[in-house]
Amino acid sequence: MKTLLINAHPDFTNHNHFSVQLQDKFIEKYKNEFPDNKLTIINLYDLDIPRIETDGLLAIWDKQKSDIALNSTEAVIAKQSAALLTQFKDYHRIVISTPLHNFNITSRLKDYMDNIIIARETFKYTESGSVGLMTDDYRLLLLQASGGVYTNNDRYTALDFAPNYLKEMFTNIMGFSQFDLVRTQGTNTLSADKVWESANINLEKAFRLFYEK
Incomplete structure (x- = not known):
């Protein structure tokens, strides 16, 4: 099954990190x-990813709306952003590996x-609200490491922003x-044993669901 794995750890070559080990x-x-x-x-963290800045994506989007030609620097940035979007849309199974x-x-x-949530590409606006365009059995698997525990129904549960943001x-x-x-x-x-006790079980289950036809 064709799969794109996105590693979002700055120290992505260091296999001492739990998110990198989970990815492994x-x-x-x-x-x-x-x-x-x-x-x-x-x-x-090994890629040059365009950002929403006044001399970056913000300027490009404003010019594209007004059908104004991009300068040479903006054209390079626009090409980088378009390449990320094209690659992303080409995979129906997306895995994100990240720490908090x-x-x-x-x-x-x-x-x-910010380079893949693009109107008329991955979603569109309608009078009744936005509508997703990636409906052809696209699936996302999030592999996330955190120092704290977010499933104990305590004050940390309300701080579980990252997976909620990505899911939505x-x-x-x-x-x-x-x-x-x-x-x-x-x-x-x-302890590491305690961390992996549940993670290994959940990975087995999630992996089956992720590729289930």
């Missing part, structure tokens, strides 16, 4: 399940999202048919 476990399962398929992996940074997604992942953007806004989440949580408070 996913890759191992993928290779065992689909030995003849190639898994496409991109590391966001200050209770939210990493800054580079937010920049990436992919399913509610862009129209993905499925969102699954596997956590390695409590990495700063629990």
Whole structure:
């Protein structure tokens, strides 16, 4: 199954990080399940990702609305953004591997999202609200590591912004048919064995659902 894996960790080559280890476990399962398929992996902190800035995407979008020609620098940025969008739309299985940074997604992942949540490309506006355009069995699997535990129905549960944001953007806004989440949580408070006890079980279940026909 053709799959795009997006690593959103700044230190993506360091396999001591729980999110990177969880990603490694996913890759191992993928290779065992689909030995003849190639898994496409991109590391966001190894890419030049356009940002919403006055001399970046903001200027480009304003000019495109008014049918004004882009300058040479803007043309390069527009091409980079279009390439990210094209690649994203070409995969019906998307995996995001990320840690939490200050209770939210990493800054580079937010920049990436700003290049794929594009009106008339991945969603459209209507009089009754926005409608997702990615409805042809697109699925998202989130692999997330966090120092705290967010499933104990305590004050941290209300701070579970990252997965809620991603779920709503992919399913509610862009129209993905499925969102699954596997956590390695409590990495700063629990033993590694305890962290992986539930994560391994959840990964097995999520992996089956993710590729279920």
